[in-house]
Amino acid sequence: DIVMTQSPDSLAVSLGERATINCKSSQSVLYNSNNKNYLAWYQQKPGQPPKLLIYWASTRESGVPDRFSGSGSGTDFTLTISSLQAEDVAVYYCQQYYNTPSFTFGPGTKVDIK
Amino acid sequence: EVQLVESGGHLVQPGGSLRLSCAASGFTFSTYWMTWVRQAPGKGLEWVANIRPDGNEKSYAESMKGRFTISRDNAKNTLYLQMSSLRAEDTAVYYCGREGLLLGAFDIWGHGTMVTVSS
Numbered sequence: 001d002i003v004m005t006q007s008p009d010s011l012a013v014s015l016g017e018r019a020t021i022n023c024k025s026s027q028s029v030l031y032n033s034n035n036k037n038y039l040a041w042y043q044q045k046p047g048q049p050p051k052l053l054i055y056w057a058s059t060r061e062s063g064v065p066d067r068f069s070g071s072g073s074g075t076d077f078t079l080t081i082s083s084l085q086a087e088d089v090a091v092y093y094c095q096q097y098y099n100t101p102s103f104t105f106g107p108g109t110k111v112d113i114k
Numbered sequence: 115e116v117q118l119v120e121s122g123g124h125l126v127q128p129g130g131s132l133r134l135s136c137a138a139s140g141f142t143f144s145t146y147w148m149t150w151v152r153q154a155p156g157k158g159l160e161w162v163a164n165i166r167p168d169g170n171e172k173s174y175a176e177s178m179k180g181r182f183t184i185s186r187d188n189a190k191n192t193l194y195l196q197m198s199s200l201r202a203e204d205t206a207v208y209y210c211g212r213e214g215l216l217l218g219a220f221d222i223w224g225h226g227t228m229v230t231v232s233s
Contacts, residue, residue, distance in 0.1 A: 040219035042159075049209050049223040050151075050159065061221065093159055097218045101173035103149075103161040 002026050002099045004106035006092075012114040019081040021109045023094035028074045031098060038098035041070055041079045044108075045090045053092075054079065081111070089113060116140035116222055118210050123227030130200050130231070136193040136210030136224055144168075144188040147213035149220060150195050152206040160206075163195065164213065200231045 003026040013019045029038045037057035042050040052061045054070035057077055067082045081088055094106040122134040136148070150162040163174045163184040172184050183196040193210050207226040214221035 038218055040217075042220075044159075049225055050220075051223070052214075052217075052219055052221050055214070055217045055219040055221075061217075095159075095219065100218075101161075101164050102175070103164075105159040105161070108158045 001102050002029065002096050002104055004094055004096055004104050006094060006106035006109050008109060009107070010110040010112065012112045013084045014114045015086065016083050019084050019088070019111055021079045021092050021111070023077040023079070023106050025075045025096050029096045029098035030074050037073050037077070038096055039072070039077050040095045040097065042093045042095065043090045044093065050093065084111070084113070086113060118212065118222055118224035120208065120210055120224045120227035123208060123229045125230045125232060126200055127233050128201060128231055131196070131198040132200065132229060134195040134197070134208055134227055134229070138191045138193065141212070143191040146215065148186060148193045149211045149213055150184060151209045151211055151220070153209070154203070154206040162208070165193070197229070202231050205229060205231045
């Protein structure tokens, strides 16, 4: 199985400031034939199900604010919230879907307001 | 509105069985891979199983193989998860999810149903 790790475990950022979350996979999730990274990001607010934010590592899901962006390739990925808003307080998970059907998630990163 | 609604979760004794359901609406259920993901209290997300649109291909996480069975009824727009030989560590919120057609990722999630395994 591909193991996903995330850093930091948690972070506190001031409103309007940038938040950066890192995700690393134990092997590449880049599929060379189509040059796509099989990596997604989800947001989970307390008491709610996860919500898809980003897929193919950098494609924003419809309706997701453009302050959320994804980057990276191969084994190293980043989710950036360019200007943190109060409603962005949540746990963020990365997930690989390269090695399907053995989908694996990262352990999550908790984002709070400083 | 595209929607998934889970049901069937409750308190069950260790060794017991339970069937979860997930009712889909607002989209053509029969054209999508569907999946189950679980989340133990205060923990992260764990993929459980998925099933092909026609129901003829199923996959499971290693720790669920032989105990859990995923199925679907496309005529009823419903996904199921039959769980048996339940253990305390199966205690979790169980979410059903839709695997996006061109996305690969899980683009629609239900609100989950809680399964508690305890004597």
